[in-house]
Amino acid sequence: MIELMDNDTPTIALPQHKLQLELRTDERKGRGVFATIPIERRTLITISPILLFPHEEYNAHGQYTQLDHYTYKWKDGMALALGLGSMFNHDNDPNVGFMRDFENKLIRYVALRDIAVDEELCISYGANLWFEDATADGDDRKQQIMQQQSDSEDDMAWMQMVMDG
Numbered sequence: 463m464i465e466l467m468d469n470d471t472p473t474i475a476l477p478q479h480k481l482q483l484e485l486r487t488d489e490r491k492g493r494g495v496f497a498t499i500p501i502e503r504r505t506l507i508t509i510s511p512i513l514l515f516p517h518e519e520y521n522a523h524g525q526y527t528q529l530d531h532y533t534y535k536w537k538d539g540m541a542l543a544l545g546l547g548s549m550f551n552h553d554n555d556p557n558v559g560f561m562r563d564f565e566n567k568l569i570r571y572v573a574l575r576d577i578a579v580d581e582e583l584c585i586s587y588g589a590n591l592w593f594e595d596a597t598a599d600g601d602d603r604k605q606q607i608m609q610q611q612s613d614s615e616d617d618m619a620w621m622q623m624v625m626d627g
């Protein structure tokens with residue numbers, strides 16, 4: 463929820479601490495986010511404020527650093543999600559969707575379906591991966607989901623499409 467204070471600057475609630483999540487490490491994927499309690503579909507998992515790198519700065523420096531494994535496409539450049547947002551691994555059948563909020567410079571992460579205890583919380587990075595996907599299985603529908611996310615300008619529309627199944 464976003465509230466405007468008297469001076470019109472937004473105050474953004476950060477409810478992430480209500481959910482009991484863990485960081486666990488996988489040999490192939492590195493660190494990832496796991497549920498320790500059941501999470502219901504449509505639950506807001508976390509909100510990550512972003513750090514924006516303008517295109518010029520990113521092209522000159524960022525793309526040659528570790529940042530390139532973590533950044534999201536943004537309106538005017540590339541964005542690093544602060545906090546848990548940078549820890550979600552990729553799955554081509556994701557159980558977590560994300561919505562970029564360009565105006566408030568943050569990303570909201572929402573459960574796309576019910577998530578069980580010990581399940582990893584994964585997002586889709588889209589169709590153009592830069593690493594060997596440890597979870598790929600070549601399923602047609604999943605490939606289609608990835609491609610549609612890559613093509614979509616609208617995170618909300620993509621999430622709706624996945625949730626409608």
Ligand SMILES: C[S@@+](CC[C@H](N)C(=O)[O-])C[C@H]1O[C@@H](n2cnc3c(N)ncnc32)[C@H](O)[C@@H]1O
Nearest residue numbers: 491492493531532548549550551552595596597
């Ligand atoms: C945004 S980071 C995710 C957090 C990362 N695992 C860590 O430990 O910092 C993205 C990186 O995680 C790894 N990764 C994410 N999803 C993966 C997957 N499905 N298969 C293999 N590696 C994955 C890749 O090395 C990728 O560059």
